[in-house]
Amino acid sequence: MSDRSPDPPRLERWDRRMEAPLAVASVAYLAGYAVRILAHSHLSDGWLDVILVVTLTSWALFVVDYAVRLRLSGLGPLRFLRTHLLDTVVVILPLLRPVRMVSIYNQIQRRHDEPRLGLYARVMVYSGLTVALLGFAGALTVYHYEADAPGASILTFGDAVWWTCATLATVGYGDMVPVTPMGRVVAVGVMACGLALLGAVTGSFSSWLIQSFRREDEKDEGTRNGGRPPGNSPGAS
Amino acid sequence: MSDRSPDPPRLERWDRRMEAPLAVASVAYLAGYAVRILAHSHLSDGWLDVILVVTLTSWALFVVDYAVRLRLSGLGPLRFLRTHLLDTVVVILPLLRPVRMVSIYNQIQRRHDEPRLGLYARVMVYSGLTVALLGFAGALTVYHYEADAPGASILTFGDAVWWTCATLATVGYGDMVPVTPMGRVVAVGVMACGLALLGAVTGSFSSWLIQSFRREDEKDEGTRNGGRPPGNSPGAS
Amino acid sequence: MSDRSPDPPRLERWDRRMEAPLAVASVAYLAGYAVRILAHSHLSDGWLDVILVVTLTSWALFVVDYAVRLRLSGLGPLRFLRTHLLDTVVVILPLLRPVRMVSIYNQIQRRHDEPRLGLYARVMVYSGLTVALLGFAGALTVYHYEADAPGASILTFGDAVWWTCATLATVGYGDMVPVTPMGRVVAVGVMACGLALLGAVTGSFSSWLIQSFRREDEKDEGTRNGGRPPGNSPGAS
Amino acid sequence: MSDRSPDPPRLERWDRRMEAPLAVASVAYLAGYAVRILAHSHLSDGWLDVILVVTLTSWALFVVDYAVRLRLSGLGPLRFLRTHLLDTVVVILPLLRPVRMVSIYNQIQRRHDEPRLGLYARVMVYSGLTVALLGFAGALTVYHYEADAPGASILTFGDAVWWTCATLATVGYGDMVPVTPMGRVVAVGVMACGLALLGAVTGSFSSWLIQSFRREDEKDEGTRNGGRPPGNSPGAS
16 A cells, blocks of 8 residues: 555664764765865865765765665665655765755654654755755856856856856846856756756745745634634644 | 744733834834935935934844843743744844734734735735835845946946846846846845745735636526525635 | 625626627727837828827726716725726726626626636636736837837837747846836836736646646546546546 | 547547557657758758658648547537547647657556556656657757848757757746747747746646655654554545
8 A cells, every 4th residue: 555665674773874974975975076176276186086086985875875775675676766766866966965864854853752844844945955955066067067168158156156046046147158068958957956846945935825824814713712722723734 | 732822911012012113113224224225425424324323223123122022922032933933034134024014904904803805815915015125125235236346237226126126027138137246145035035925926816816716606606596695605715 | 795796787787788889999999009009100190199089988988887887886986996806907907808808708608508618727818818918018018118219129019029928938038128217117017917927827727737637537537437427526626 | 427428449449550650650750840950951852852741641640540530539520629639739730749658658557557657747747748849849940940040049959959948947048049030939939838838847846746745744644653554544645
């Protein structure tokens, strides 16, 4: 019936033991990627090699973790892929690893029986964080391809961040545009993410706002009808 | 159960007594901010100092009001912050103070048992007013940073307002763009507000439109079925 | 209970008698407005005066119709304004008069007991038609203010239509932008309409699409369960 | 009651027999259209004629298939048009034929009683595929009209694809814009499709995301309440 059976105990133990190393690896990966692109000309070849090794080691750790979890889950590869979609995306795009932090924060709150974020707030935080990380990676990559291209208008990393913000918001001033084929391919990816994920953020925000106003109405009704707590009304979820 | 317990009576008395002074302070703050930026070169240093004092006094009043209400509410700072989110935002961004007017208008209507605005209409009015005020503040601030910058295209306050409208609507012609780092930071803020709040306005407008058409259908049904008033049908909220 | 009581019989008779004259007047108004702007330099002063008289007469007819209906309805002005919002808007912006055609088409279909358009389809048709008419009027007005302005990029009516489409879709290439203050004010109006009404169109289209897919599912279920007609299932509205 | 009665057996037989030829014809049509535009100057007149014949034969096959199905369905033309909207659109715009593949894939899955895509996933796949195909056709057509126009900025097919992506996402940088009347007419069509269909994609994505988060909540609840499978809860559809 349920598509996601509870994880077996050995898998749970593995997850808990790997939490800290994976968090470190994800920060190392992101930092390594950023430093290689931004400080390329200021670093000696030795340092660049060190950073490359750090980046690849972090990635390898994600791959190993994924393989072990696939093994321990007792599911087939395809079924595991479908039920652990976010984990699979993280292996291919390790830049998104920090998104899992929100899920870990949620688990900690739940263990302590503390209230978690509301549904819409969680969708906003996840989608917003994903957009921010993908936007950061997109700005880095576009800057990498455009900075030295002839006729380019995106010349500094600051320009790339400004361009990314204008693109994600679908404002698109056009004062800066990628001119290289690879820069444009990354730009289309940034647009697609912007449309889909920021659409989720704004949609959730609208729903949350309307829900807040509706609850306030119910509170007012409750106060008038003799203080019946609004939390029991069926509309409040 | 309810996250927002009814306010204690002393807090309510304080709120009622502060309504008028805070409304005056918010108008003074907004006017002071606008005059300092727009009429900067036409005013003597003495007048500029007077306006600065007015602006800071207004802000101080907001901070004092917030502190007293936190004290009287009997809640901890974090809990108060969570249940009085709009008030907290107003202390940090006093430009948003006039948004509270809508809430005060609502309270007055309720006291007289007059009908309030519908749910979607209220979301539209709140979000639209917030966007208008933030857009006005954004245009002022962008004008402040851009007007004298070398290579700038936003040269007059009219230009800044036109640029803000094109940005909020995510049209982004690109005939005018901020070129200074601070101008761009403010621009990103304007984009974020535009996306989130105008998304709420258009979403509420769509919902309201669909609701209106549905009600008309129900009225027609009611007329045919012997004049049963549509107000009793479960779909109409 | 009901906010819209059924119209009294005399009002209904008036409405039916005025249908044809008002339709003619609305076409005359729109044509007069367009001809005055587009063929300004090709017409003699005599013809321009004739067209102006036609335009003003049409408008006067709308005002008279509104006044008579307000009188016959037996409601106060404010209450009539609230329950006949579209009619009021038409008096101020007679360019929107053709939007009422959809409502007349609906009434004719209903009299003959023929199926009307679905809820989402009607929202799409109304909003889409309103956007098309407002966009047409916006293109005319922007062309009127921009065509002869120094430094303008909108030089022909074709340019104005192309600019309006790019603005309504919030694409905003920026190859053409209004440069006069009045042109920009109209542009902001076009943006606001585009955001609100096209948001309603696309929102209704999405809802309609999802509804269609859901109905197909229910039909498949019905076929399997022995041909139970899907029209009776509660989800289909 | 049901607007779509089950298709008669002869029609079903026809559909099954035509599946393969129509799939071949749709690929042939799309390839022929693309080759004629992209390789125009590299092909001899003989080859161009061959390709034209292939394209027209494919189209003829769609028209014949539509006519036969209209005949076999036993419905009037107008009623058939309303209940087979997608088929009708395909006859006019054969570029959309591949969209029907998704529907065929669904039918095969159903015959084997395998799980189909979820509701939102199907809306996303259909709308996304339609946008991709219409965008491809739009880029081809705009390239066809713009490439040789004086003062054009869209010079290569790569430029046309980049322009189409920026337009569909409503980013609209303005570094490339169509300048010919026909190019602009196609551009307005691309904008309209982009708004409507990508709106459906992002709307479905948001709904799917919120649904996923809600299900996770329910799973957690289920685990706590003694492992009740979440599939039975009423909210999960």
